[in-house]
Amino acid sequence: MGEQAYVTYGSAKCGIDGASLDITGCRFSVAPMSDNFVEILTNAFTQVNTSKVWSATDALSSVYRGRACHVVDAVRAFFVAAENPTTHTTMEATFSKGCPGDSDADVYLAEDDTLVNDKFAAKHFPVIAKIALYPMGEPDYMPYIAAVVNRAIDLGIYDKSTHYNTYLAGDVQDLFDYVQWVCDYCGEQIHHYIFELTVSVHSPSLEA
Amino acid sequence: MGEQAYVTYGSAKCGIDGASLDITGCRFSVAPMSDNFVEILTNAFTQVNTSKVWSATDALSSVYRGRACHVVDAVRAFFVAAENPTTHTTMEATFSKGCPGDSDADVYLAEDDTLVNDKFAAKHFPVIAKIALYPMGEPDYMPYIAAVVNRAIDLGIYDKSTHYNTYLAGDVQDLFDYVQWVCDYCGEQIHHYIFELTVSVHSPSLEA
Numbered sequence: 001m002g003e004q005a006y007v008t009y010g011s012a013k014c015g016i017d018g019a020s021l022d023i024t025g026c027r028f029s030v031a032p033m034s035d036n037f038v039e040i041l042t043n044a045f046t047q048v049n050t051s052k053v054w055s056a057t058d059a060l061s062s063v064y065r066g067r068a069c070h071v072v073d074a075v076r077a078f079f080v081a082a083e084n085p086t087t088h089t090t091m092e093a094t095f096s097k098g099c100p101g102d103s104d105a106d107v108y109l110a111e112d113d114t115l116v117n118d119k120f121a122a123k124h125f126p127v128i129a130k131i132a133l134y135p136m137g138e139p140d141y142m143p144y145i146a147a148v149v150n151r152a153i154d155l156g157i158y159d160k161s162t163h164y165n166t167y168l169a170g171d172v173q174d175l176f177d178y179v180q181w182v183c184d185y186c187g188e189q190i191h192h193y194i195f196e197l198t199v200s201v202h203s204p205s206l207e208a
Numbered sequence: 209m210g211e212q213a214y215v216t217y218g219s220a221k222c223g224i225d226g227a228s229l230d231i232t233g234c235r236f237s238v239a240p241m242s243d244n245f246v247e248i249l250t251n252a253f254t255q256v257n258t259s260k261v262w263s264a265t266d267a268l269s270s271v272y273r274g275r276a277c278h279v280v281d282a283v284r285a286f287f288v289a290a291e292n293p294t295t296h297t298t299m300e301a302t303f304s305k306g307c308p309g310d311s312d313a314d315v316y317l318a319e320d321d322t323l324v325n326d327k328f329a330a331k332h333f334p335v336i337a338k339i340a341l342y343p344m345g346e347p348d349y350m351p352y353i354a355a356v357v358n359r360a361i362d363l364g365i366y367d368k369s370t371h372y373n374t375y376l377a378g379d380v381q382d383l384f385d386y387v388q389w390v391c392d393y394c395g396e397q398i399h400h401y402i403f404e405l406t407v408s409v410h411s412p413s414l415e416a
Binding site: 004006007008011012014015029031032033035038058059060061063088090096099100101102106128129130132134136137138139140141142143145146147149150158161162163164165167194196198200203204205206 | 212213214215216217218219220222223233235237239240241242243245246266267268269271273296298300302304307308309310314336337338340342344345346347348349350351353354355357358361366369370371372373375402404406408411412413414
């Protein structure tokens, strides 16, 4: 790999989305802490309807790209499908839109808002989560972060503010409804944002 | 939780570190995909020498705060201590410095650079990783990201650029030496940065 050419996006124009299309994406990894993790993940993959997003998977993570509502719908479905009552499972997910290095490729933009994974929105279980919002290229970025945290407070899913993250706790559906709100809010208000989410279910630390 | 007061850091002054001390931190979560994950994590905790960082752990993650060299030393030690030849294990880690909402609290700043976990730097195994750098409050932030990616290219641990992340592959020690370089570079060059890292070892996807 020593002969690799340098990357060129140091010359990308910040403040201008590299893609002209309205593309929200999420890269995520799910970790079932079980000897059966391959089976659990494979089973989740087969259950999620990805017909309204572009998707790709490699050894480290999966990525969905499309309209925000369909991306959140598919990520929510994956986590709910991977949940298993006897398995401590975590998911880390990076939601983003507007990168100057992005392009109008690797995307599927569905024509309508009809969700294709809404059956997963009927399943309820408690989760804990941590979040962080990174509004890029904004000299005054803290008010956006405060707005997103205060929305969690309004919704009753805020737990605490701590170093580098805000902690949330609540029902899995309330959490993903909130993620949908964050993607909509940031997609409208911020040229380029990254929203980091880690969700945890069935942690033995909580049951101890 | 509905009576929770709003957070106030929307009024924090961006571009000014909320802490006056030179505090680097890392919040991380390790996921051993094994029925024995509690034992593996407990064992890793007892092996890491945290005498030169401030540390805290909850149900979702752990955080180390101190001088960059000691924070990286302790995070490297934790991942190496948690590695198990028969277990697919991942770690997500958020390195950061300079948040306007930070304060001179919850930190231990050691007086010297002598690493207390250097025995973990002698263990070698191949890993794959993904990284992302978020330089906050910088209107022209892409050149910093390119510099960090190009450093990985120089070191021969760059794999590919993909949506929302850069992928790396190489020896675990080369990876953490690189993380140390990134924290030093960003700590000097950027008022407030976040460096996201996900490391994976013993993935069956790679062995298949």
